[in-house]
Amino acid sequence: MCKKEELVLKDREGLSYTMSITKTIFSGFGGQGVLMMGYVLATAGMQEDKHVTYLPSYGAEVRGGTANCTITVSDDPIASPVASFPDFAVLMNTPSLMRFEGKVITGGTVFLNSDMVELRPKRGDVEVVAIPVNTIAERLGNARGANMVMIGALAQKTGLVSLDSVIKSIKEIFATKGAKVHEMNTLAIKEGAAFVEEQSSS
Amino acid sequence: MIKQVFKRPDALKDNIFHYCPGCGHSVIHRLVAEVIDELGIRGKTVGVPPAGCAVLAYNYLDVDMGEAPHGRAVAVATGIKRCRPDLVVFTYQGDGDIAAIGTAETVHAANRGERLTVIFVNNGCYGMTGGQMAPTTLLGQTTTTTPGGRIQLRDGFPVDLSQMLAVAGGSVYIERTAVTSPKNIIKTKKALKKAFKVQMDDLGFSLVEILSACPTNWKLSSVDSCKRIEDEVIKQYPLMVIKDTTGTHSGADEGA
Amino acid sequence: MGKKRLMRGSHVIAEAATLAGCRFYAGYPITPQNELPEYLSGRFAKLEDATFIQAESELAAINMVMGASMTGVRAMTSSSSPGISLKQEGISYMAGMELPAVVANIMRGGPGLGNIAPSQQDYFQATRGGGHGDYRTIVLAPHSGQELVTLTMKAFDLADTYRTPVILLGDGLMGQMMEPVTFPEPIEPSALPKKEWTLDGAMERDSRLICSLRLDPFKMEQHNWKLARKYAAICERETEHESYLLDDAVVAVVAFGTAARIAKGAVNRVRKEGLKAGLFRPITLWPFPENEIRALTRSVKHILVFEMNFGQMVEDVRLSVGEKATVHFHGRPGGIISTPHEIADAITRLVYRHELC
Numbered sequence A: 001m002c003k004k005e006e007l008v009l010k011d012r013e014g015l016s017y018t019m020s021i022t023k024t025i026f027s028g029f030g031g032q033g034v035l036m037m038g039y040v041l042a043t044a045g046m047q048e049d050k051h052v053t054y055l056p057s058y059g060a061e062v063r064g065g066t067a068n069c070t071i072t073v074s075d076d077p078i079a080s081p082v083a084s085f086p087d088f089a090v091l092m093n094t095p096s097l098m099r100f101e102g103k104v105i106t107g108g109t110v111f112l113n114s115d116m117v118e119l120r121p122k123r124g125d126v127e128v129v130a131i132p133v134n135t136i137a138e139r140l141g142n143a144r145g146a147n148m149v150m151i152g153a154l155a156q157k158t159g160l161v162s163l164d165s166v167i168k169s170i171k172e173i174f175a176t177k178g179a180k181v182h183e184m185n186t187l188a189i190k191e192g193a194a195f196v197e198e199q200s201s202s
Numbered sequence B: 001m002i003k004q005v006f007k008r009p010d011a012l013k014d015n016i017f018h019y020c021p022g023c024g025h026s027v028i029h030r031l032v033a034e035v036i037d038e039l040g041i042r043g044k045t046v047g048v049p050p051a052g053c054a055v056l057a058y059n060y061l062d063v064d065m066g067e068a069p070h071g072r073a074v075a076v077a078t079g080i081k082r083c084r085p086d087l088v089v090f091t092y093q094g095d096g097d098i099a100a101i102g103t104a105e106t107v108h109a110a111n112r113g114e115r116l117t118v119i120f121v122n123n124g125c126y127g128m129t130g131g132q133m134a135p136t137t138l139l140g141q142t143t144t145t146t147p148g149g150r151i152q153l154r155d156g157f158p159v160d161l162s163q164m165l166a167v168a169g170g171s172v173y174i175e176r177t178a179v180t181s182p183k184n185i186i187k188t189k190k191a192l193k194k195a196f197k198v199q200m201d202d203l204g205f206s207l208v209e210i211l212s213a214c215p216t217n218w219k220l221s222s223v224d225s226c227k228r229i230e231d232e233v234i235k236q237y238p239l240m241v242i243k244d245t246t247g248t249h250s251g252a253d254e255g256a
Numbered sequence C: 001m002g003k004k005r006l007m008r009g010s011h012v013i014a015e016a017a018t019l020a021g022c023r024f025y026a027g028y029p030i031t032p033q034n035e036l037p038e039y040l041s042g043r044f045a046k047l048e049d050a051t052f053i054q055a056e057s058e059l060a061a062i063n064m065v066m067g068a069s070m071t072g073v074r075a076m077t078s079s080s081s082p083g084i085s086l087k088q089e090g091i092s093y094m095a096g097m098e099l100p101a102v103v104a105n106i107m108r109g110g111p112g113l114g115n116i117a118p119s120q121q122d123y124f125q126a127t128r129g130g131g132h133g134d135y136r137t138i139v140l141a142p143h144s145g146q147e148l149v150t151l152t153m154k155a156f157d158l159a160d161t162y163r164t165p166v167i168l169l170g171d172g173l174m175g176q177m178m179e180p181v182t183f184p185e186p187i188e189p190s191a192l193p194k195k196e197w198t199l200d201g202a203m204e205r206d207s208r209l210i211c212s213l214r215l216d217p218f219k220m221e222q223h224n225w226k227l228a229r230k231y232a233a234i235c236e237r238e239t240e241h242e243s244y245l246l247d248d249a250v251v252a253v254v255a256f257g258t259a260a261r262i263a264k265g266a267v268n269r270v271r272k273e274g275l276k277a278g279l280f281r282p283i284t285l286w287p288f289p290e291n292e293i294r295a296l297t298r299s300v301k302h303i304l305v306f307e308m309n310f311g312q313m314v315e316d317v318r319l320s321v322g323e324k325a326t327v328h329f330h331g332r333p334g335g336i337i338s339t340p341h342e343i344a345d346a347i348t349r350l351v352y353r354h355e356l357c
Helices: A034-047 A094-103 A133-139 A143-158 A163-173 A175-201 B024-039 B053-059 B073-083 B095-101 B103-112 B161-166 B182-200 B222-236 C009-019 C035-045 C058-070 C081-097 C123-127 C145-162 C172-176 C217-238 C257-272 C290-296 C313-321 C340-353
Strands: A021-029 A051-056 A066-074 A088-091 A109-113 A127-131 B045-048 B064-066 B088-094 B117-122 B171-178 B205-211 B240-244 C005-008 C024-027 C051-054 C075-079 C101-107 C138-140 C165-171 C178-181 C241-244 C251-254 C277-282 C284-286 C302-307 C326-331
Touching: A021 A034, A021 A094, A021 A143, A034 A051, A034 A066, A034 A143, A034 A163, A034 C005, A034 C178, A051 C172, A066 A094, A088 A094, A088 A143, A094 A109, A109 A143, A127 A143, A127 A175, A133 A143, A133 A175, A143 A163, A143 A175, A163 A175, B024 B053, B024 B088, B024 B117, B024 B182, B024 B205, B045 B073, B053 B088, B064 C058, B073 B088, B073 B103, B073 C024, B073 C051, B073 C058, B088 B095, B088 B182, B095 B103, B095 B117, B095 B161, B103 B161, B103 B205, B103 C058, B117 B182, B161 B171, B161 B205, B161 B240, B171 B182, B171 B222, B182 B205, B205 B222, C005 C009, C009 C035, C009 C075, C009 C101, C009 C145, C009 C165, C009 C172, C009 C178, C024 C035, C024 C058, C035 C051, C035 C172, C051 C058, C058 C075, C058 C081, C058 C101, C075 C081, C081 C101, C081 C123, C081 C165, C081 C217, C101 C145, C101 C172, C123 C165, C123 C284, C138 C145, C145 C165, C145 C178, C145 C217, C165 C172, C165 C257, C172 C257, C241 C257, C251 C257, C251 C340, C257 C277, C257 C302, C257 C340, C277 C290, C290 C313, C302 C313, C302 C340, C313 C326, C326 C340
Parallel strands: A021 A088, A088 A109, A109 A127, B045 B064, B045 B088, B088 B117, B117 B205, B171 B205, C024 C051, C024 C075, C075 C101, C101 C165, C138 C165, C251 C277, C251 C302, C302 C326
Antiparallel strands: A021 A066, A051 A066, A051 C178, B171 B240, C005 C178, C138 C284, C241 C277
C-alpha cells in the first residue's frame, strides 16, 4: 500500500505537488455500479472528516450509455471538483480505458476490470492494477458485487480511505438492504483488498 | 315602515362603471357581487381579474383581488387556493384570455379539479385591444383582423372551450348562459351561485360561460347587440348546462 | 448544526428551501434540475401545510407561485435556462406587484435548446431583470454545497424583506455535484414575520389589491421610482463577495459560481509556482460588488475574468474598474467545464506577457 507522503507526483508540466488532494475517476457502463463506487468513496472520505466532492456525469450519458464520476478527497477545502488530470482512474470497460487513459497524471494509477478490459494502457508512466473483479465477485456468489471488489482494491492500494471506513459507509448506504447484503458486500470489499495485497507482495 | 327592496350589494363598491353602454360586464359584476353577498362570503373571497376590459374589476368588486398576467388567471388562482383552501377563489376571464392565450392553464386546472370558480365572459372579440378576432368569433363575423369576415380555412373554427373542459375529469359543473334579457340574467345569477357552491362544497372545478355583448366593437346598438346574441351567437353557443356531476360527487376524495 | 450529509446540489436547494419555511413549489421538468422537484415532491408530501404541483408548463408554474405568494406563503420554482426564459413573464409581474418568490436557475448551455451541460450563459438575463420593464432581481451565485444551504435560505429572507423575486443562479455542475453539507434548524412558517399585505379575504378590513397595472403614467412613474429606491437600498446593503489570496496579488481572477470554484483551483496551482494571483468572487451578481472590485485596482492592474460563456459579467467588471485596470477575459461557452489547469495556463500567460513577476 502506498503511503501518503510517498505520493509526490509530477504532472505533465513537471510541477510537483504533494497528494493532500487526490482526484479519482470511475468509469464504466451504466449498471456496473460505477456511480455507486464513487458515492462509497466520497461517503468514506466524509466519515474520515476529509473534504470530499462527488461529481457525476449526467443527463443523456447516464441513461443507458457510459457513466463516470470524479471524486475528490482532500485534507484541505477543495477548490475545484473538476479533475484536469486524475490521480487514479477506475476503469470498468474498454471504452472507459480509451477515454481516460491519457488523462491520468504521470505516476498515477489505473485500476482495470481485467474481466472486461483486454487492452492495457500504452503509456509506461502510470501503474496498472488489473483485477478480475467479476470473477472474484462470482466466486463469492455475489455477481453484482464486482464494484465492491473494486472499491476494496482501490482503498487498499491507495490508502485514500481506510477499509473500515468503506465498510462503515456501505453499511449506512445499504442500510435498508439488511445484514445479509452487508455481509456479502463486506466480504467482496475484503477480497478486493486481499487481491491487490497479494499482487504487491508477490 | 319602509322596506328596502333594492340596494347596492355590499360586495360592490360605490363606483360608476367605466364600461361602454350595453356591455355585459357591468351586469355580470353586479351578479357576482349579489351572489357573494347572498352566500355571505365577502370576507373570505379572493378574485383574480384578467388582462382586458375587466382588468379593472377590482374598481367595482369589494373583495381581495390579485391580478394575473393575460391567460394565467387560473394558474394564479390555483396558487392562492392551494395555499388557502379555506378561501373562495374565482377568476373572471374573457374569451381571448381563457380560450386562446390561457387554454393550457385552463384545461389543466379543470383536469386537476382545482376548487375554483371560473367566470368566462364570451363576447366574441378582443374588446380592450380594439375588437380583433377572438377564438370565439363566429364564422363570417367581421373584426379588425378579419376585415372580410372570419374564414374557417384561414382562421379556424370558433372554439368551444366549455365543451372542451367538460371532458376533463376534474370539472364538475359547467353551464352556458347569457345576459341578454331579464330571464337570462336571472338564470345567469343562479348558475353563478351554483358554481360558487360547487367550490364551497369542495366538489371540483366549476365554470359559467356568459354570452355578453360588445356593442362598441360589434358596431351595433345595445338592443341590436342583445338581439344578435339571441339570433346568431346562441346557434353556435347554445345556452345549456354543459356538465353537471354535482349529484354524483361525494366531495374531496373524488378521483383520489 | 446537524450531522454532515453527502448530498447532491439540487437536493440541497430543496432541503434548504423546506428548512427556510418554503411551503409551495410549482415547476415543470427540465434537465439538469429534475432532482430538485423530485426531492421536494417527497419532502413536501410529509408536511401537512406544503403544496407541490407539477405544472403543465413553466408559465403555469411561475404564475402558481405568484398566486401562492399573494397569500403570504414562502413559494419557489426552479428550472433550467430555456424554462427560465418562459418564466420571465411571471417574474416581471412579481417584480411589479412586489411579490416575494425564489426562482432557482440551474443553467445549461444555450441559446435555444442548447444542451444540458453546465453553463453560465444566463448572467445577463438574471442580472438585467430578464423580462420586460424597468426592474431588477436579486441574484445569488453559490459555489459550494454548503453555500447552497446558506444562500437558498437567505434568498427567502431577502425576497420577503424586499418583496421581490430572488434568483438563485447555479449551473448543472452545482446541481449535480455532491458535497458534505450540514443544515441548520428548520424555520416554522408560523414563526416568520407576519405579512400585512396578503390576500386572505377582506374580513373586517378594507379589501386589498395586488396588481402591476398602473394606467396613469404619473402613478406608474411613482411606482417605478419606488422600485428604484428599493433597488438602491438593496445595492447599498446586500452586496456580498469573497476575496481569496488577494492581499499581495498582482493578478485578480474574477469568477462566480462553478467558474470561481475552478478558478480557485487554478489560483492554488499558480501560487505553488510563486505567481501572485488571487480570486475575487461575487456572491451577489445583482447587486454587483462594483465598489469592492474598484477598490481592488489600488493594488491590482490586471484582472482576468473567467466565465462559462463568451463574456457577460466581464462587462460589469469593466464598468466597475473603468480605466484603473486592464480587464482580460477567458471564457468557455457551450457547456464546457474548464479544468483548473486551463485557467492556470491563462493566468500564467497573462503574468508573463505583462511581465508581472
